[in-house]
Amino acid sequence: MNEARTVLGPVFCILYVVLYFTNKYVLSVLKFTYPTLFLGWQTFFGAVLLLVSGKLGWVELSGFPRSAVLSWLPGSLLFWGNIYGGSRALSSLPIPFFLTLHNASEVMSFLILKVTQRDRTSWQKVLSTLMLLVAAVCLILRDPQPHAGGYMWAVLHLSCVGAYKVFQRRSKGSHLSDLEQQLINYVFSALLLTSAAHPTGDLFGALEFPFLLSHKFHIGCFASALLGFCLLLASIRLKSSVPMDQVGAWVVVAKVLASGLSLFVFTVVIDLETLCCVVISHTGEALSVYAERVQDR
16 A cells, blocks of 8 residues: 555656657657557557566456457447547647546536436535536637647547446446456457558558658657556556545646646647636546545545
């Protein structure tokens, strides 16, 4: 427990920030806007690393029946929408704006649960959900630069993330562990993205990409895939070592660090109104974590 509190949390935050910066660098600075290939490489690499780690005994992967895979496919489809929409959105939106929209996935989860369940909701949870919604809507309306396409993909991203959270919560009784669920997600997404590379034109467009032979491009793509896998392991280890409210707190810290530090690393056009939207969003997420902690007591 002491090791988790002193090491796992900061490691998770560092991996989270560096992964976002790496993805942003490849997608925006190098302008590699071919998501089927970029994400196909990441998911394929992640699946291979998971399988190799399982064979070597570094992680626990049990055999699971075909019925379990089939029952998880809706979750894999939501995962694919999550990463595809997120990649498209991150390529054009600054990291603080992207995370503000990402945080609004809690609104989607809240609405789905309210429709399907009749549980009482604390006023803190309602207030945090309203803060996340207001921050996202106001950001879209008050953004000083046109990011219409980025916001469209961000809405797809947050919708899939919110629905995936609910689906994962409903599937807690399944025989699949978090790692096994992620392995199915990786394999399904890699197959789907690879098959879509040719029809979307990404395959031939990437062959003409000026940075294709650049060491920076290769290092960025490899680092992105490796960091994504390491972040997955760190997050699962963190969830198994500390209470969920502390996991949520570390996620908030990681997002705040990514938003704040990105202002010094990337070019971001931000004014007082959009800055307030970002701050309200992170505050709303922190309140949501507190509300869930109170509810679990």
